[in-house]
Amino acid sequence: MPSLLVNIDVPDVSAAEAFYVGAFGFTVGRRFGGAVELLGAGVPLYLLEKPAGTPASEVAASPRDYGRHWTPVHLDVVVEELEPALARAQAAGATVESPIREAVWGRIVLLADPWGHGLCILQFKGRGYDELSSPT
Structure with a gap:
């Protein structure tokens, strides 16, 4: 594996x-x-x-840019308590990009780090993402 x-x-x-x-x-x-x-x-x-400004790769069309950028890959940081984690992230320099949202599986807030990378803080409840799945 x-x-x-x-x-x-x-x-x-x-x-x-x-x-x-x-x-x-x-x-x-x-x-x-x-x-x-x-x-x-x-x-x-x-x-x-x-x-x-340096090349991102040998085939990338544009150089590295640390302004806020979109990418389909991001970090999800799972925490026990969302609000204290959000406060620590903000104090460290994160930018909040959404209000805290509630879902059947838990809570989420979207952020960006100081270099434009998107990330989320998640707090699971119940069975987490398994709350979305049906028994087989």
């Missing part, structure tokens, strides 16, 4: 470390090159220092 690593490009790895540790309580694992490994999310989260 494959494993999963999560990488986030940021222009300032020290500032990103302060944000993700302060906002979500991740802990620092290793430091290497221009990267920091954060632990505590079930999979390692790597913050990779990549300056704005």
Whole structure:
């Protein structure tokens, strides 16, 4: 079975470390090159220092831009209590992009980190996403 690593490009790895540790309580694992490994999310989260304006890849049409951007991939941070987690994220520099919404599976709020990456804070209730599934 494959494993999963999560990488986030940021222009300032020290500032990103302060944000993700302060906002979500991740802990620092290793430091290497221009990267920091954060632990505590079930999979390692790597913050990779990549300056704005550099090529995103060999085939990308546009360079890295850390203004708010849309991507279909984002982080969902699952917490026990949404409001305190939201307050910590805001204090660390997150931008709130939606009101807290209620669903049958729990509660959610949409945010952006200081580098334009979208993320959500989730608080499950009951069986979480299983509240949406039917018994087989």
